[in-house]
Amino acid sequence: MREVQAPEDPAAVNEVAAAVVTASRVLVAISARSLATVEDTLTVPQFRMLVMLDSGGPTNLSRLAEQLAVNPSTALRMVDRLVAAGMVERDADPADRRVVKLAATSSGRRVVREVTVRRQAEIAKIVALMPLDRRGAMVAALREFADAAGEAPVDPDAFSGSALPGWT
Amino acid sequence: MREVQAPEDPAAVNEVAAAVVTASRVLVAISARSLATVEDTLTVPQFRMLVMLDSGGPTNLSRLAEQLAVNPSTALRMVDRLVAAGMVERDADPADRRVVKLAATSSGRRVVREVTVRRQAEIAKIVALMPLDRRGAMVAALREFADAAGEAPVDPDAFSGSALPGWT
DNA sequence: CGGCTTGTTTGCATTAAGCAATAATTGCAC
DNA sequence: GTGCAATTATTGCTTAATGCAAACAAGCCG
Numbered sequence: 001m002r003e004v005q006a007p008e009d010p011a012a013v014n015e016v017a018a019a020v021v022t023a024s025r026v027l028v029a030i031s032a033r034s035l036a037t038v039e040d041t042l043t044v045p046q047f048r049m050l051v052m053l054d055s056g057g058p059t060n061l062s063r064l065a066e067q068l069a070v071n072p073s074t075a076l077r078m079v080d081r082l083v084a085a086g087m088v089e090r091d092a093d094p095a096d097r098r099v100v101k102l103a104a105t106s107s108g109r110r111v112v113r114e115v116t117v118r119r120q121a122e123i124a125k126i127v128a129l130m131p132l133d134r135r136g137a138m139v140a141a142l143r144e145f146a147d148a149a150g151e152a153p154v155d156p157d158a159f160s161g162s163a164l165p166g167w168t
Numbered sequence: 169m170r171e172v173q174a175p176e177d178p179a180a181v182n183e184v185a186a187a188v189v190t191a192s193r194v195l196v197a198i199s200a201r202s203l204a205t206v207e208d209t210l211t212v213p214q215f216r217m218l219v220m221l222d223s224g225g226p227t228n229l230s231r232l233a234e235q236l237a238v239n240p241s242t243a244l245r246m247v248d249r250l251v252a253a254g255m256v257e258r259d260a261d262p263a264d265r266r267v268v269k270l271a272a273t274s275s276g277r278r279v280v281r282e283v284t285v286r287r288q289a290e291i292a293k294i295v296a297l298m299p300l301d302r303r304g305a306m307v308a309a310l311r312e313f314a315d316a317a318g319e320a321p322v323d324p325d326a327f328s329g330s331a332l333p334g335w336t
Numbered sequence: 337c338g339g340c341t342t343g344t345t346t347g348c349a350t351t352a353a354g355c356a357a358t359a360a361t362t363g364c365a366c
Numbered sequence: 367g368t369g370c371a372a373t374t375a376t377t378g379c380t381t382a383a384t385g386c387a388a389a390c391a392a393g394c395c396g
Contacts, residue, residue, distance in 0.1 A: 016303055017291045019310040024195040026317040027188065043384095045352065062374060074353050076376065081351080098361045098374045123185045129316035135184055138313060141306035142187040148297035149194040211353095213383065230343060242384050244345065249382080266343045266392045 020145075026126070034119035041085070042111065045070075049078055050087060050104055054112045058103040060093070087111065188313075194294070202287035209253070210279065213238075217246055218255060218272055222280045226271040228261070255279065 035047055042050070045068075052067050053059070059067075065075035079102060082088035087108030093099040104112070127135060203215060210218070213236075220235050221227070227235075233243035247270060250256035255276030261267040272280070295303060 016295045016307055017288055019307045019314075020195065020291055022314045023310040024192065024199075026314055027192040027195065043351065060374075061376090070352085071354050072375075073355080073377080078352075096362070096374085100375070120185055123188055126313065126316045127184045130312050134309065134312050137305050138309035139184055139187045141302065141309040142191040144298050144302050145294065145306060146187075146190045146194055148294045149198075211382065228343075229345095238383080239385050240344075241346080241386080246383075264343085264393070268344070 030119060030122045030126075034115050034122055042087075046078060046082060047112075047115065049075070049082065050108050050112050053088060053102060053104040054109050058091075058101045060099040060101060064102060082108065198287060198290045198294075202283055202290055210255075214246060214250060215280075215283065217243070217250065218276050218280050221256060221270060221272040222277050226259075226269045228267040228269060232270060250276070 035042075035044060049064065049068060052064060056067070061072060061075055061079065064079075065072040068075060079088055079090070083090055087105055089103045089105050091101040091103065093101050127138075130138065203212060217232065217236060220232060224235070229240060229243055229247065232247075233240040236243060238246075247256055247258070251258055255273055257271045257273050259269040259271070261269050295306075298306065
């Protein structure tokens with residue numbers, strides 16, 4: 001069986017990997033900075049949970065824990081703290097008395113919005129420093145990379161208002 | 169004072185931001201997967217510490233804590249656990265009896281190498297799926313982005329063997 | 337020498353996290 | 367329709383990560 005692609009040049013692959021790693025550092029740094037705004041109020045895991053609730057709408061505990069890839073008991077106690085902080089609301093589900101519907105309060109949503117706005121601003125600031133005629137190539141290249149990884153693209157409009165599910 | 173760049177098109181900036189976010193999800197996922205290999209043995213913060221010690225060479229506790237951006241006491245207890253796991257070595261500094269020199273053991277270094285190899289393999293696998301003639305554009309675009317962010321690029325050769333400091 | 341700084345460690349508290357067990361429902365099979 | 371299996375939330379126990387403040391040790395400098 002033959003490779004579909006031409007034989008790989010190890011040095012070239014390394015070059016790409018290095019570029020990927022460098023870019024990812026930038027992204028991680030942006031995440032951290034934009035979250036530092038509300039750092040006094042929220043921890044990183046708490047923020048991730050809040051983003052899930054804000055973007056995904058109300059859910060129950062099990063699904064939330066599954067989305068965050070944590071143990072239900074962990075999720076439960078995080079919810080407890082967010083409820084105590086007034087950022088998440090608990091409601092009984094009339095259809096199934098086992099489940100507890102969880103939703104972000106307006107206060108919680110506001111925090112998510114603040115962080116998101118700041119993050120977008122950080123990215124935009126960097127993008128603005130790039131030569132105008134290179135941005136198209138940037139978008140194309142990143143999409144190509146994401147496509148190759150089999151990741152569903154983010155809708156530019158959808159995310160502009162509210163959420164970046166799962167992204168710290 | 170006038171802008172150097174042409175006036176921004178908000179929609180275009182959003183497009184770039186969306187592409188960046190999508191790509192960053194892929195990178196985060198790769199991180200998580202490649203670290204899952206040793207998940208049973210090490211926690212994420214422990215691995216970060218190990219990477220620091222492996223790539224940066226021996227240090228003392230204060231500098232290590234500073235690099236990881238954690239409190240010295242936190243770093244101390246993490247070191248305790250890594251020492252107990254046989255992955256880090258404590259040595260007295262003859263020049264200054266206050267400091268404790270910390271270094272990764274060969275066992276610790278091996279773990280870092282395993283994860284790094286797996287991560288590179290994951291990235292390479294994705295890169296291999298991209299059209300050959302687009303990889304150059306990808307590298308160029310990512311470098312441009314990193315440059316704009318003022319980040320020092322990663323040396324492809326330097327990182328190929330050992331380390332990705334600070335990158336989870 | 338005596339104070340100041342630096343480096344490590346300990347005490348105390350909170351958050352995060354997983355596993356196991358329990359309780360409360362619901363759904364389904366018979 | 368009753369009883370057992372599955373689902374959902376919760377609690378108890380343990381460990382790890384984290385920060386702050388205080389203690390303690392060792393070097394530095396005037």
